[in-house]
Amino acid sequence: MSPFSFATVIVAFVVSTYGHDCTKYSLTPSDQSIIDMMKHYLHTSRKADCPVTTSQQDIGVTYVRWGKKTCPEKSDIVYTGQVGGNYYTNKGGGSNWLCLPNDPENGKAYSYSNDGLYGPEYQIHSSNNPSGFPASLYDKEVPCSVCRRKGKVSVLMIADFEWFLEQNVFRIQGISSDNENNNNDKRYHNFKNVKFLTSSSTPAQQDIGVTYVRWGKKACPKNSDTVYTGQAGGNYYGNKGGGSNYLCLPSDPENGNAYSYGNDGLYGAEYYINSGTKPSGLTGSLFQKEVPCAVCRRKEKVSVLMIAGRKSCYKGWQSEYSGFLMSEYKTHHNKDFICIDEDAVPFDDRKSSENSASFYPVRAKCGSLRCPPYKDNTEVFCTFLNLSSLCFKSNAFW
Known part of the structure; x- marks a missing residue:
């Protein structure tokens, strides 16, 4: 199996928090190279100022699920509604x-x-609907849900992002289309977990x-x-x-300095x-x-x-x-x-x-x-x- 997998999708990441010690891996040189690169983007707090309690579950992220009346599994619904915008x-x-x-x-x-x-309304019909989308959505109003995922600390939507997955560093638990959309072939996919290797350290309560x-x-x-x-x-x-x-x-x-250009x-x-x-x-x-x-x-x-x-x-x-x-x-x-x-x-x-x-x-x-x-x-x-x-x-x- 190749150590790298490539994909081009639109995806939202939800980053998990963990309350256990890091798992020890026998790292290959390739593994270590990826970890060194990730250090530029991932920072782990190393304080221990409050005990581990059920309040850990209060940590979470909010996001909007466009085109759906419900939230994905394991996410709580803050509220549901209808998409609104300008004429x-x-x-x-x-x-x-x-x-x-x-x-x-x-x-x-x-x-x-x-x-x-x-x-707003869907402007999706038989000649322009993305794969998997029914043309029956045409001229119908668009629902939405504001969702909150407990125990997560970051949420991110990436459009047409190409990335590689390194074994033993992190893994994607499946990415699949969920029939959500905005106009003009903008597709939204399920929010799935990206599991990072983190330590059991705890940030100070007052830093949150x-x-x-x-x-x-x-x-x-x-x-x-x-x-x-x-x-x-x-x-x-x-x-x-x-x-x-x-x-x-x-x-x-x-x-800064003064300039005369007309931008x-x-x-x-x-x-x-x-x-x-x-x-x-x-x-x-x-x-x-x-x-x-x-x-x-x-x-x-x-x-x-x-x-x-x-x-x-x-x-x-x-x-x-x-x-x-x-x-x-x-x-x-x-x-x-x-x-x-x-x-x-x-x-x-x-x-x-x-x-x-x-x-x-x-x-x-x-x-x-x-x-x-x-x-x-x-x-x-x-x-x-x-x-x-x-x-x-x-x-x-x-």
Whole structure:
């Protein structure tokens, strides 16, 4: 049997944690070469500050399973729902897909003509369906599930990635198509385990934590540490190209050299919320003022998750902050959907139209997005959730 196997697939890896000692192998020179290479990517903690308890099972990763109403075996369902996104002809608005829960909490109805949140459909028929996909999916709405796999520490989706598997180093427990898809031949495969040789060491409990961005605020929530504070930035709203995501830019930047070339620019972002378009609870005085942000770290938490369509938690989860879904205007050029804090404040008192990146509220739009449970033209709530853990025995990170 050849020591290497090759494959080209789309796959998501889930990395396991173990509470036992490393198995001793008689390594060949080829084995050792692969292990040396993996040391650049795999780091194993070597502390032992907390006892081995059942809390090890609290460690886990979350991911979205697109195209399915259930999670794979051994994964817990956080919630199920329907895929949501921007209208296909909009130049602006949100650029990312969202998994919208089937039990939303709907906001107030508004008539302003800004971004909409729609339900996407499969565009797969007999002439373009990937192998194994039924053409009967055509024009039907796309389900999704947010899943959590306990006892795992990393999750990764790789598209068309070619890799080799070395015997006695790690092994793949099968990779198979599961009839999940996005449009245009984008295929998703089952989440399977990649078993690494790890030690029985334990990281300190206080070293465990999650990071996230709190948009619209200068400080982090209670019990979270502030990594840094700054200002929201992004691409110019009228640019066809350039970055499509918002960034939290630190207030203490290290600036590079000045150049005159006319390529991408990084701009500050402004609220476009006035008395006629503001979500309930926000003030119209935010209009055309810059948007602050804070990068936060919550200790002793093992998962963080943003849910669009809700403002309260699911059982077992705790809220970091809640707010309103926003993005760029529909006739501009698109950026991510993000969650602006429900008590958003301006970066400072300066007010002027700088023609920069923008934040507009998003409304739910019925049609492919099923109503009920959603309601047409209503503001879309959002919330950041965390999940706790006490300690775990061993840990491997990419």
